[in-house]
Amino acid sequence: MNQLALNTKDFKTTKIPKLQEIDTLLRCHICKDFLKVPVLTPCSHTFCSLCIREYLKDNSKCPLCLNELRESMLRSEFLVNEIVQSYQSLRSDLLECLKIEPRSTETSIIELESEPDDLEIKGSSKALFNISTDDDLQIVGTNERPRKRLASTTFIGKANKSNTYKRPSSFQSVLKGSTDRKNKQPQAQCPICQEAFPIQVLERSHLDECLTLQSLGKPPKLTVKKSTPPLRTLSSSSSSVDAGFRMSKKYMEKEDEVSHTERYLNSTLQSNHQRLPKVDFTAMTLNQTKQKLSSLGLSTAGTKQNMIVRYSHFEILWNSNFCDSLDPVDEGELRRQLISWEASHNTQTANNNNTNSIIAKMKIKSTNRDSTYEKLLVDFKKDTFNRRAWIVLFKKDFKRLIKEAKEKLKSSTTTSNDKNTQPSLELIENKPVIVDELTDTDLSKEIEEHLQNKEMQAFKEPSTSTQNE
Amino acid sequence: MSRLLKEYKKIQTTLSPNSTHHNNNDDDEFNQIITYLHPISTSDLTHWQAQIKGPQGTPYANHEFQLQIECPPTYPIEPPIIHFQPLSMPHCNVNFQTGAICLDILEKQHWTPAWNLMTTMKAIWILLKDPVPDSPLNVDIANILRVNDQSAYNGLLNYYLSASPSPSTTK
Numbered sequence A: 001m002n003q004l005a006l007n008t009k010d011f012k013t014t015k016i017p018k019l020q021e022i023d024t025l026l027r028c029h030i031c032k033d034f035l036k037v038p039v040l041t042p043c044s045h046t047f048c049s050l051c052i053r054e055y056l057k058d059n060s061k062c063p064l065c066l067n068e069l070r071e072s073m074l075r076s077e078f079l080v081n082e083i084v085q086s087y088q089s090l091r092s093d094l095l096e097c098l099k100i101e102p103r104s105t106e107t108s109i110i111e112l113e114s115e116p117d118d119l120e121i122k123g124s125s126k127a128l129f130n131i132s133t134d135d136d137l138q139i140v141g142t143n144e145r146p147r148k149r150l151a152s153t154t155f156i157g158k159a160n161k162s163n164t165y166k167r168p169s170s171f172q173s174v175l176k177g178s179t180d181r182k183n184k185q186p187q188a189q190c191p192i193c194q195e196a197f198p199i200q201v202l203e204r205s206h207l208d209e210c211l212t213l214q215s216l217g218k219p220p221k222l223t224v225k226k227s228t229p230p231l232r233t234l235s236s237s238s239s240s241v242d243a244g245f246r247m248s249k250k251y252m253e254k255e256d257e258v259s260h261t262e263r264y265l266n267s268t269l270q271s272n273h274q275r276l277p278k279v280d281f282t283a284m285t286l287n288q289t290k291q292k293l294s295s296l297g298l299s300t301a302g303t304k305q306n307m308i309v310r311y312s313h314f315e316i317l318w319n320s321n322f323c324d325s326l327d328p329v330d331e332g333e334l335r336r337q338l339i340s341w342e343a344s345h346n347t348q349t350a351n352n353n354n355t356n357s358i359i360a361k362m363k364i365k366s367t368n369r370d371s372t373y374e375k376l377l378v379d380f381k382k383d384t385f386n387r388r389a390w391i392v393l394f395k396k397d398f399k400r401l402i403k404e405a406k407e408k409l410k411s412s413t414t415t416s417n418d419k420n421t422q423p424s425l426e427l428i429e430n431k432p433v434i435v436d437e438l439t440d441t442d443l444s445k446e447i448e449e450h451l452q453n454k455e456m457q458a459f460k461e462p463s464t465s466t467q468n469e
Numbered sequence B: 001m002s003r004l005l006k007e008y009k010k011i012q013t014t015l016s017p018n019s020t021h022h023n024n025n026d027d028d029e030f031n032q033i034i035t036y037l038h039p040i041s042t043s044d045l046t047h048w049q050a051q052i053k054g055p056q057g058t059p060y061a062n063h064e065f066q067l068q069i070e071c072p073p074t075y076p077i078e079p080p081i082i083h084f085q086p087l088s089m090p091h092c093n094v095n096f097q098t099g100a101i102c103l104d105i106l107e108k109q110h111w112t113p114a115w116n117l118m119t120t121m122k123a124i125w126i127l128l129k130d131p132v133p134d135s136p137l138n139v140d141i142a143n144i145l146r147v148n149d150q151s152a153y154n155g156l157l158n159y160y161l162s163a164s165p166s167p168s169t170t171k
Helices: A008-013 A019-025 A049-056 A078-097 A118-138 A144-160 A166-180 A199-216 A234-247 A249-256 A260-265 A286-295 A304-324 A331-344 A353-381 A387-393 A395-411 A418-429 A435-439 A442-451 A454-467 B002-015 B025-033 B117-129 B139-146 B150-163
Strands: A038-040 A046-048 A187-189 A196-198 B034-041 B044-053 B064-070 B081-084
Touching: A008 A019, A008 A078, A008 B002, A019 A078, A038 A049, A038 A078, A046 A049, A049 A304, A078 A260, A286 A304, A304 A331, A387 A395, B002 B025, B002 B034, B002 B044, B002 B117, B025 B034, B025 B044, B025 B117, B034 B117, B044 B117, B064 B117, B139 B150
Parallel strands: none
Antiparallel strands: A038 A046, A187 A196, B034 B044, B044 B064, B064 B081
C-alpha cells in the first residue's frame, strides 16, 4: 500500500470531515505513518514498536508526555494493531464512498431473476430482521451476525425490486463502521426517501426502516423502528463494515481476507525467540565484538563503532519483531532489513563513507539524468528497489564492465590471491568517475556486503565478474 | 526521510491559500504565523526555508523573518537545526550575528519526535512573543528587558528592524 500518498487531510473534503481525526489518531507520532506493530507505554501513549525503540536508544522519556520510559516497559497492543490494519484496508473504500459529489445509483444495479411471492417475503424479511436483531444483542464480535444480516438485507433488496438497495446498504454499513468510533456526526441524506436526518438516527434506525417499508410498499411506520438493532460495539463494527462490503459486488474479492476480529481473538505471542539483550561493548575487545556479531550472523565489517551501531539496530529490529509483532518474520529477513537500513543511513558512521562516496560519485556521474537517479535512490532508501530501472540507467556501465572483465580474463594468467582485486581496480580506473573509491581496498568488501541484498543482483553481474579476475 | 515527505504533504495542505475556505482553527493559526515553509529544493527534503510573521503587539509586528532549517538524517529522533537569517533578528534569545536560536525544544535533550516542523515554527513564533531574558544570546537586549525599560526596548528593536538589510523588513 502506498502510504506515502495518504494524507490526514484526505477526509477533510468528504461527507464526514471529522474522520480525519481517526486518521490522525491511528498514526504514530514519530513516523507520522499508520501505527505499525503498535506498543503501549506505561503513560498510555502508543507508538510504532520500531519508532519508539529507536528513540529510546538515546532517550528515556515518552516523546509525548516526557514521563520516564524504558524499552522494557513497552507492551504490545494487538487490538490497536488490528484496528489500524482494518482501517487501512477500508480507507480507500471509505474515501470513495464518502466523496461529496453524489454518485449515480445506477452503478450498482443487480439483476434479479425471479420475484418471489410478496406475502412470503414480508414474513421472511421480518423474521430475518428479528434474527439479526437478536444477533446484535447476543453474539457481539463474531462472524455469525454479519452474515445473517447480509442475508436479510439481500432479501429486502430482492423484495423491493429496487436497483438502489445496494449502494445505500453498503454505504450505511460504512457509516456505521466509521461513526461508531466517533459519536459526533453532521446530518446526512437518506438515500431512499431523500430526507435529511442526523447520521446517528439515519444509521441506527431510519435506513433499515426505510428499506423494510419500501419492500413492503407501505408508507413509514414506527413499529419497524423498534426491531432494528440499537447496539453496536467497536469489535462488531469492523465486521459490519465487512458485511457491507460483501454486499457490494465491487468488493467481492475482499471476502477471502483475514478477519481482523478473528485475528485479534486468536492473537497470542508465539515467539520462541529470546529477547536480544543490551550488550556492553565498552568492556569488550574488538575480537569479542566480532564474535558476538558473527554469532548472530551479522557482518563484522568496519570499525568497532560501526559494529556497535549495527548490533544496536539489529537489537531493535529483533526485539520489535519477536517481542511485539503478531506475525514475526525470520532472522534472514531481519538481516536483510538491517543491511538496507545501513545502506540508507550510511552518513552516520565513518566507515560507511565508502558507500557514501559511491553514492556521491554516482550522483555526480548521473547529473545529466539527475531526476531519474534521485528518484531511484529515494526508492532504494524506501526499500523498494526498482531493479529494471537501475539496469536501464546504468546499462552502459554494466556492459562495459562485463566486456572489460571478460577481456581481462582472457589475457590475464595466474594471479595470486593477494592480487585478486588489483586487475579489477585497474580496469575500472579507466572509468573517470569511480576511480577514487576503487583505490580503496575496503570497497570490494563493501560491495560484497551490498550484494548480500539479493535485490541488488543488478549489480552482481558486473562487479562479481570483475572480482573473479 | 519518508516522515519529512509526509510533513511536506501536510504542510502543503495546511498552508495552501485555498485551504482557507474550509479551515479549522489549527490551520488558521498556522496560516497566521507562517508565510511559507518549504524545502529549498524538492529533490532534497533535508534543507528547508521558512518565513514567519512577527506577532502582533510586539515590536516585531508587521515584519517577517526568514529561517533556515536543516534536518539531520536522524530526524525526527533528533531535532532540526534552525537559524534565523544572520543579522536580521534582534531578540534576547537569538544570536544577532549568526541567527542561532536558544530554544529548549531545539536541543537534543528537550526535543521529542512528536514535534514537527510546523509546531517548531510556532514555538519560535511564541518565543518572539515572549522573550526569555534569563537565558540570553543577545545580552544587550536581555539587559534592557530585565530592567523592564519598555520604551528603550521598543526603540532599540525598531532601530534594528528598520536598519536591517534583510528584505524581510519591507512589509
